[in-house]
Amino acid sequence: MRRTTAGLAALFLFAAGGLAGCSDDPPEDAVEAFLAGWKKGELKDVGFVGADGTRLAADDVLSRLRELYGDLDQAPLDVSVAGDPKTTGDTSTTPINVKWTLPGSVNWEYQSAVRTTKAKSDGWQVIWEPTVLQPELAPGDKLRLRREAPKRAAIQDAEGKPLFGPQKVTVVGVSPVKIKDLPQLQKDLDRSFKKIGVEVKFDDLKARVDQADEGAFIDLVTLRSADYLKIKPEIYPLKGTVFRNEERQLAPTRAFARALLGTVDAATKEDIEKNPDTLTAGDQVGHGGLQQTYETTLRGTSGLSVTISREAADGEVEESPIFTSEPVDGKPIKVTLDTAVQNAADQALAAEKQPSSLVAIRVSDGAVLAAANGPDPGGVNTAFTGQVPPGSTFKAISAYGLLAGGAVQASTVVDCPKTYTVDGREFKNSHDEALGKVQFHVDFAKSCNTAFASLSSKLGSAGLQDASKALGLGTTWNAGVESFPGQISDGGTATELAAATFGQGSTIVSPVAMAAATAAIAKGQFQPPKLVLDPAPADAGAPGPALNEGAVKALRDMMREVVTDGTATSLRSVPGKPVHGKTGTAEFQTGSEDTHSWFIGYQDDIAFAVMVQKGGAGSEAAVPIVKRFLTTLNR
Secondary structure, eight states, X not given: OOOOHHHHHHHHHHHHHSOOOOTTSOHHHHHHHHHHHHHHTOOTTOOEEETTSOEEOHHHHHHHHHHHHGGGTTSOEEEEEOSOOEEETTEEEEEEXXXXXXXXXXXXXXXXXXXXXXXXXXXXXXXXXXXXXXXXXXXXXXXXXXXXXXXXXXXXXXXXXBSSEEEEEEEEEEOGGGOSOHHHHHHHHHHHHHHTTOOOOOTTHHHHHHHSOTTOOEEEEEEEHHHHHHHHHHHTTSTTEEEEEEEEEEOSSSSTTHHHHOEEEEOOHHHHHHOTTTOOTTOEEEESHHHHHTHHHHHEEOEEEEEEEEEOTTSOXXXXXXXXXXXEEOOOEEEOOOHHHHHHHHHHHHTOOSOEEEEEEETTTOBEEEXXXXXSTTSOOHHHHOOBOOGGGGHHHHHHHHHHTTSOOTTXXXXXXXXXXXXXXXXXXXGXXXXXXXEHHHHHHHTOHHHHHHHHHHHHHHHHHHHHHHTTTTOOOOOSXXXXXXBOOOOOSHHHHHXXXXXXXXXXXXXXXXXXXXXXXXXXXXXXXXXXXXSOOTTOXXXXXXXXXXXXHHHXXXXXXXXXXXXXXXXXXXXXXOEEEEEEEEEOSTTOOOEEEEEEEEETTEEEEEEETTOOSTTTTXXXXXXXXXXXXXX
């Protein structure tokens, strides 16, 4: 059977550009089909013609559409009909809504229009033109996405003064094309860096040089201007070194509360992969500490601009903005750190080679004034997150429980034998010391373990828990940064209770928790430690009830005796008001003679805790740190 002319025409339409609608169908049906196919990435059911009436294949239209996307090719897009079509003769125009979701969940919405025609056809066909995507687009154009970084906010002290702010730095690097003798260059640089206390790892430098382009800038270290100027005469003339001046967000000194505050550095590959919508190469990102915890708040929101990229007649590429989302600068956070106290803490730890931490808290309101860690100030924030036995510093907590419960008074005679046995387990004193029958305040000042072990049954597990809670240990509070409030032994057996009474057993604490407990003794009431003031953390915690007045007064006197006649007499000569405290030597591993060195104390309105890992006795490592700290603070 022979095909009719009409049948052949219909077959041609199907092959050339998809199915055209029946002439009786309204134009919006063709538009709806086009929008549905656009969103699915499949336009086979839509007929297309160009602006000149030439029929176009659906795949060709889809390809042209996607080419216009440019930098927005991965951005989610939604399109929908925005109103009724307006028809004039054989041509109809339908308004549509176009909505892009740009990086950072920024919405870009506007109206465009889809024209359709039924000229030379028995149904409505979509007229393809770049303005379908955006009214200002022309053939050959591309959409480009440009980011504008927001201004990063500073971490401020309680008075609003920046602790972290922009400072000039010099990036020291090497360039393969300039290197003459790489091994010698490494030695020279290492020697110079160590003069300013900076350790740089050169392990992979040769591989980096071998893999880099000849003119590449291979970063080695970023130095503050003051540090760079100290060694510039030595490293600037070296064959192979290159330098770049920049501005970075930095704390007052390299060591300044570094583990607590964190650092601001260039975004790493891992940072960008985790946050592809908000970060790009060259962005500055907080790493560690408060800078990372409050990254979103401090960084702000990047601005975005969508531009039309168009090649001009002279071959130059021009860009015209068609949408802009202004950057939103970061918001500062306020913390309680005090610059003078923090500097004194950092300096006090600088001479200690073992891992160490110092926390200082204002007695009157619980504000954290300093949080230092060493010997690498940028390591783990052990000052807040450490979980170690408190050793004999815990005798201050047990003593409060015994005094408040009426089990003893400061003048009660409590024997201090060389050893004391509980349920077959023998407890002994440091250096096998025996004080004999002395008053309780002497047992405390000389740190007699056996005396406290003998009093454990009078304290009881409930008394241990109550005293700990009264001084804030093991309670719930939130200072705005990861912290460990302590975990107290349940004293479930007689031997565990005896060990826990003088700070061994299963009790573990952090320096910040012990500093807060010490501040409670000095004030007469526990105040939850506070660090971040704004934004105020949720569940910051509530002050505890007033401590037993008689017990806490006696305990303060006993802590003063530790300094005047006990285990911390080297602090008697410290300038300023009288120092009260308690030394601690904490065993932490069965069969090991290594011990952590502790000291807790207060002077005037500042309470503090110092812990030195594997530092030996409290008087050996922790007390000298306290002496340096208080001496510097009272200058």
